[in-house]
Amino acid sequence: xxxxxxxxxxxxxxxxxxxxxxxxxxxxxxxxxxxxxxxxxxxxxxxxxxxxxxxxxxxxxxxxxxxxxxxxxxxxxxxxxxxxxxxxxxxxxxxxxxxxxxxxxxxxxxxxxxxxxxxxxxxxxxxxxxxxxxxxxxxxxxxxxxxxxxxxxxxxxxxxxxxxxxxxxxxxxxxxxxxxxxxxxxxxxxxxxxxxxxxxxxxxxxxxxxxxxxxxxxxxxxxxxxxxxxxxxxxxxxxxxxxxxxxxxxxxxxxxxxxxxxxxxxxxxxxxxxxxxxxxxxxxxxxxxxxxxxxxxxxxxxxxxxxxxxxxxxxxxxxxxxxxxxxxxxxxxxxxxxxxxxxxxxxxxxxxxxxxxxxxxxxxxxxxxxxxxxxxxxxxxxxxxxxxxxx
Amino acid sequence: xxxxxxxxxxxxxxxxxxxxxxxxxxxxxxxxxxxxxxxxxxxxxxxxxxxxxxxxxxxxxxxxxxxxxxxxxxxxxxxxxxxxxxxxxxxxxxxxxxxxxxxxxxxxxxxxxxxxxxxxxxxxxxxxxxxxxxxxxxxxxxxxxxxxxxxxxxxxxxxxxxxxxxxxxxxxxxxxxxxxxxxxxxxxxxxxxxxxxxxxxxxxxxxxxxxxxxxxxxxxxxxxxxxxxxxxxxxxxxxxxxxxxxxxxxxxxxxxxxxxxxxxxxxxxxxxxxxxxxxxxxxxxxxxx
Numbered sequence: 001x002x003x004x005x006x007x008x009x010x011x012x013x014x015x016x017x018x019x020x021x022x023x024x025x026x027x028x029x030x031x032x033x034x035x036x037x038x039x040x041x042x043x044x045x046x047x048x049x050x051x052x053x054x055x056x057x058x059x060x061x062x063x064x065x066x067x068x069x070x071x072x073x074x075x076x077x078x079x080x081x082x083x084x085x086x087x088x089x090x091x092x093x094x095x096x097x098x099x100x101x102x103x104x105x106x107x108x109x110x111x112x113x114x115x116x117x118x119x120x121x122x123x124x125x126x127x128x129x130x131x132x133x134x135x136x137x138x139x140x141x142x143x144x145x146x147x148x149x150x151x152x153x154x155x156x157x158x159x160x161x162x163x164x165x166x167x168x169x170x171x172x173x174x175x176x177x178x179x180x181x182x183x184x185x186x187x188x189x190x191x192x193x194x195x196x197x198x199x200x201x202x203x204x205x206x207x208x209x210x211x212x213x214x215x216x217x218x219x220x221x222x223x224x225x226x227x228x229x230x231x232x233x234x235x236x237x238x239x240x241x242x243x244x245x246x247x248x249x250x251x252x253x254x255x256x257x258x259x260x261x262x263x264x265x266x267x268x269x270x271x272x273x274x275x276x277x278x279x280x281x282x283x284x285x286x287x288x289x290x291x292x293x294x295x296x297x298x299x300x301x302x303x304x305x306x307x308x309x310x311x312x313x314x315x316x317x318x319x320x321x322x323x324x325x326x327x328x329x330x331x332x333x334x335x336x337x338x339x340x341x342x343x344x345x346x347x348x349x350x351x352x353x354x355x356x357x358x359x360x361x362x363x364x365x366x367x368x369x370x371x372x373x374x375x376x377x378x379x380x381x382x383x384x385x386x387x388x389x390x391x
Numbered sequence: 392x393x394x395x396x397x398x399x400x401x402x403x404x405x406x407x408x409x410x411x412x413x414x415x416x417x418x419x420x421x422x423x424x425x426x427x428x429x430x431x432x433x434x435x436x437x438x439x440x441x442x443x444x445x446x447x448x449x450x451x452x453x454x455x456x457x458x459x460x461x462x463x464x465x466x467x468x469x470x471x472x473x474x475x476x477x478x479x480x481x482x483x484x485x486x487x488x489x490x491x492x493x494x495x496x497x498x499x500x501x502x503x504x505x506x507x508x509x510x511x512x513x514x515x516x517x518x519x520x521x522x523x524x525x526x527x528x529x530x531x532x533x534x535x536x537x538x539x540x541x542x543x544x545x546x547x548x549x550x551x552x553x554x555x556x557x558x559x560x561x562x563x564x565x566x567x568x569x570x571x572x573x574x575x576x577x578x579x580x581x582x583x584x585x586x587x588x589x590x591x592x593x594x595x596x597x598x599x600x601x602x603x604x605x606x607x608x609x610x611x612x613x614x615x616x617x618x619x620x621x622x623x624x625x626x627x628x629x630x631x632x633x634x635x636x637x638x639x640x641x642x643x644x645x646x647x648x649x650x651x652x653x654x655x656x657x658x659x660x661x662x663x664x665x666x667x668x669x670x671x672x673x674x675x676x677x678x679x680x
Contacts, residue, residue, distance in 0.1 A: 171662040176594055215666045
């Protein structure tokens with residue numbers, strides 16, 4: 001399933017994705033909506049799309065981030081800045097857990113995300129605090145009732161993924177949790193490039209997802225760009241992303257003052273498994289007579305078949321097509337009944353994408369580091385490493 | 392302690408005969424009110440009143456007594472409610488004693504040794520099903536057995552089921568550990584990697600692993616790691632590092648469904664095994680589906 005990772009300026013993007021069946025639910029981000037707005041926002045969606053699922057990530061982790069701006073988080077009753085050791089006594093942790101869970105229950109939500117801090121390593125102080133909050137969250141949900149489903153939040157710093165032994169020990173521990181599922185996202189170290197450069201780290205994310213799925217948990221992964229298809233193949237039940245970079249890629253930079261910048265239109269190619277720039281990359285591909293090698297030519301992108309740079313391409317159209325591509329690949333992955341078949345399918349489409357990039361290069365089409373083919377070899381290696389772990 | 396000394400202090404027990412001696416533990420069979428029982432003695436002090444059993448050792452015995460007296464399951468031994476545990480004195484020192492119902496049958500080790508398994512598939516199926524239920528009874532009360540091995544599983548010929556015996560080193564997840572940090576307990580060839588590493592991660596998956604090793608040994612006809620004359624360091628390394636060959640149903644003559652279960656039970660990483668006994672039991676029941 002694909003969920004919308006909500007963010008600034010949804011316009012009609014969220015409702016359109018729900019209406020068209022591209023998205024099956026929504027993960028709300030309090031940083032971008034005030035507490036007064038959010039209740040109405042939820043109500044409006046629930047009224048129109050009662051079958052769609054809504055989750056609210058309390059973003060408790062922001063309490064310990066030294067930020068330029070916390071956005072709308074300050075409007076939430078449970079949110080406060082925590083900066084000393086005395087802020088993390090057992091009694092206070094109990095209070096934080098109660099406040100964040102109560103808040104979600106008051107919104108009428110039945111799928112609850114626990115509070116958690118971003119783990120810089122799997123044996124860090126933050127992880128110890130999280131372990132306490134996980135236990136308290138489990139206990140609280142037990143008391144509150146069986147209609148509530150608890151997702152433990154696992155915000156993991158990308159660098160923690162280097163520590164294999166600690167990761168394995170951590171997985172031994174959390175797979176003992178009596179909860180419905182996990183909500184995972186990776187705090188990425190680079191904000192300028194969405195692509196993974198270290199295959200081992202990516203393989204470890206796949207491994208985490210796979211282990212949790214194999215232990216019968218529902219696994220949601222947030223802030224994932226195109227590599228969501230790898231996580232889907234590894235066992236994620238839900239992946240979530242949105243229309244701007246901050247919804248596809250989590251870094252702590254979201255709490256820094258934005259420097260703005262001009263948005264360049266992008267097109268997501270199912271053949272390339274990547275989003276490329278329309279003016280600088282898709283247009284030359286068109287001029288080289290290779291447009292049919294990179295576009296889907298479906299309802300969401302057929303107008304780009306002819307001179308794409310001269311077509312109007314709104315952010316709304318861009319994201320609808322982006323979700324269509326991800327949904328199409330995910331549907332194919334879901335149709336495979338074993339992990340081996342899912343991985344074989346991934347390998348096949350990665351090889352095809354690599355071959356298309358080769359063809360484009362042969363025709364003098366050049367790409368930026370983020371839009372070029374480098375990520376494909378990282379994905380291939382990550383799949384190989386992952387296969388070795390789960391075989 | 393002589394049988395005469397026991398009989399003098401426990402006159403309600405008749406026809407006492409010694410079954411085995413191990414370390415400071417002595418096991419006898421006796422009759423009590425037309426039933427056969429097992430009398431277990433553990434030496435606490437010697438003739439000069441010096442302690443021969445550490446506090447932790449005595450506490451483990453008390454824990455085992457608590458388990459057998461509180462859990463009523465055909466998959467675990469039953470304490471005999473007619474005779475309360477207590478202390479016996481002899482010229483050799485003081486002994487703690489407790490009594491269990493006698494189980495008519497043989498241990499799985501004896502059955503393996505006698506080559507008397509007629510249908511491996513049926514045997515492993517019943518073994519896994521029954522011992523899992525025993526493990527589950529312990530786990531529901533917060534205990535992990537930690538010493539599952541062929542010697543600690545008996546086939547009860549009266550009730551036709553396997554019984555998981557000797558919970559002497561069972562670990563109580565909610566109580567203070569009786570084992571100092573960094574020390575391992577259990578029987579090495581059947582100990583899980585996490586037991587060897589003496590991490591605090593000791594839960595029901597440890598017992599699932601050990602039972603998987605027992606099942607592997609029966610299916611394959613040999614232990615996945617241990618061979619005669621192997622030294623402890625080598626065995627330790629093998630348990631931690633070596634991946635045993637996956638069993639092939641054609642070669643070992645065991646149903647593929649059973650082998651898939653065994654292979655999952657003995658994964659080195661606890662998080663890759665069955666999460667709990669219920670999910671393991673569900674797969675075991677599917678063998679016959």
